[in-house]
Amino acid sequence: MKRSPSLATGLLGLLALGLLGAACSAADDPVLETDVATGEATSQATVSTPAETPSELGVYEQALVALGWDEEWVDLVVFAEEARELAFERPVAIEFIRDEEFVSSDDLAEFIGDDSMSRSSRQSCGP
Amino acid sequence: MNLVDADYSLAQNVNVGLEDGVIGLYGGSGERIIVRGAEKNVLQRVTLVHELTHGLQDQHFELTYRWHEVHAGSALLTLIEGDAESVANAYLASLSDAEQVTYWELLDAFVATIDAAGDVFIPTLLSAPYTIGPHFVDALIAIEGVQAVHEALRAPPTSDEQILAPARFLSNETARYPALPRPRSGEQVLGRGTLGPKSPCSASSQRGSTSCRRWTRSWAGAATRTP
Numbered sequence: 601m602k603r604s605p606s607l608a609t610g611l612l613g614l615l616a617l618g619l620l621g622a623a624c625s626a627a628d629d630p631v632l633e634t635d636v637a638t639g640e641a642t643s644q645a646t647v648s649t650p651a652e653t654p655s656e657l658g659v660y661e662q663a664l665v666a667l668g669w670d671e672e673w674v675d676l677v678v679f680a681e682e683a684r685e686l687a688f689e690r691p692v693a694i695e696f697i698r699d700e701e702f703v704s705s706d707d708l709a710e711f712i713g714d715d716s717m718s719r720s721s722r723q724s725c726g727p
Numbered sequence: 728m729n730l731v732d733a734d735y736s737l738a739q740n741v742n743v744g745l746e747d748g749v750i751g752l753y754g755g756s757g758e759r760i761i762v763r764g765a766e767k768n769v770l771q772r773v774t775l776v777h778e779l780t781h782g783l784q785d786q787h788f789e790l791t792y793r794w795h796e797v798h799a800g801s802a803l804l805t806l807i808e809g810d811a812e813s814v815a816n817a818y819l820a821s822l823s824d825a826e827q828v829t830y831w832e833l834l835d836a837f838v839a840t841i842d843a844a845g846d847v848f849i850p851t852l853l854s855a856p857y858t859i860g861p862h863f864v865d866a867l868i869a870i871e872g873v874q875a876v877h878e879a880l881r882a883p884p885t886s887d888e889q890i891l892a893p894a895r896f897l898s899n900e901t902a903r904y905p906a907l908p909r910p911r912s913g914e915q916v917l918g919r920g921t922l923g924p925k926s927p928c929s930a931s932s933q934r935g936s937t938s939c940r941r942w943t944r945s946w947a948g949a950a951t952r953t954p
Contacts, residue, residue, distance in 0.1 A: 634910040676772060676818070680779040685816045685873050692782040694758040694772065702749075722751040722777045722811070722857070 667691055747841040748853060750774050753781035765943075769826050770833040776818040780811040788880040800818055800882040809860015813868075818862055859890060865895040 657665065661674040668691035669677055681687050751774040752761045762771050762776040783791055784807060821831060841850070863884075867875040870893070877898070889896035910916055 672767075673775060677775050677779060679818050679821070680776055680783060680814055683817055683873075684780065684783055684810075684876065686787050686877075688783065689786045690758070692753075692779065693757070694762070694775065695760065696762045696765045696767060698765045699763060701801045702761070722749070722774050722808075722815070 664688075664691075670694060750837065751778045753778045755783070758782065758785065768833060769822065770837065771831045773815050773819050773830060777811040777815040778830075780814040781807070784810065784880060791878065799883070799885045802890050804862065804887055805860040805887070806854040806879055806883050806888045808856035809859075809862070811865040812879070813861040813864040814859050814868075848860070863890045863893055867897075870897065 655669065657674065661671075661678060664674045664677055665671045671696060677688065748762045749769070753759070754761070760775065760782065762774050762778065764771055790803070819827060822830070833950065864876055864879075867879060871878075875897075884890055884896045886902040888902045889900070
């Protein structure tokens with residue numbers, strides 16, 4: 601299950617190591633700029649005006665979006681990474697499924713019938 | 728042990744717990760998270776943090792569940808879910824008081840929809856990794872920092888005993904499993920396992936007969952066989 605990091609994930613790791621502290625407050629920090637297309641961060645001392653800023657996201661969050669994470673969830677991604685001092689090697693697909701579809705979904709059936717334990721769930725089974 | 732009534736259907740109650748009680752999934756092979764409900768409310772955000780932690784586990788550690796090794800499988804499940812729930816709990820704690828109140832209201836409403844038919848044993852047992860596991864993980868972090876969680880995911884605990892008493896895990900103290908009597912003539916062994924300390928612990932917390940702490944202190948190993 602362990603995989604070698606790709607070029608992009610290597611960059612992500614680099615960003616995580618080098619810029620994590622700054623990126624946490626980068627939404628309020630006009631100094632750092634990020635090339636969103638490549639995810640490459642620079643320390644060029646340029647002040648961005650609100651009109652020039654396409655997103656409220658910080659540098660690191662923008663890099664995550666460039667790598668394929670949904671902008672809506674990058675704060676949660678960063679929270680999990682910081683909590684465990686680990687960086688994602690690549691994005692994970694995220695789906696929200698309506699309650700009735702979830703219960704009848706093949707995914708749930710497969711989960712219940714799966715004995716390889718390659719899956720994990722979050723349960724709340726009782727009072 | 729008088730844990731359930733004679734007409735109790737174990738299979739039915741386990742399926743109800745799994746079908747109704749799951750609010751999020753992480754699929755290791757596809758690196759895919761599925762969250763139950765399309766509202767994207769605070770309950771689902773906390774659930775997403777839980778599942779994202781499984782994503783980190785999957786991408787950084789070789790987590791092979793071993794159902795055939797009952798003791799290790801149970802302990803690993805509790806570690807994995809405890810780790811994910813610990814991060815989810817931290818995220819919840821970081822939210823405003825109003826958001827936390829909303830979370831608990833949503834969770835209570837969700838739990839109320841589970842048709843457990845008055846059963847307390849299976850729901851308690853199924854949710855044990857999510858309630859007991861975070862205490863184990865948080866203890867590792869308190870004693871040796873987050874690196875201890877990484878080490879545990881590389882070399883997981885091998886019994887519920889180590890989960891319930893983290894010091895035993897850190898000192899590499901393992902359980903002792905007694906030998907079972909040989910099957911009598913004509914008997915066929917259908918399954919082997921252990922009640923661990925976690926199962927009676929879960930049951931006793933409902934029945935109020937014996938404290939979980941007492942179970943943990945006195946438990947050193949157990950084995951069962953289904954003839």
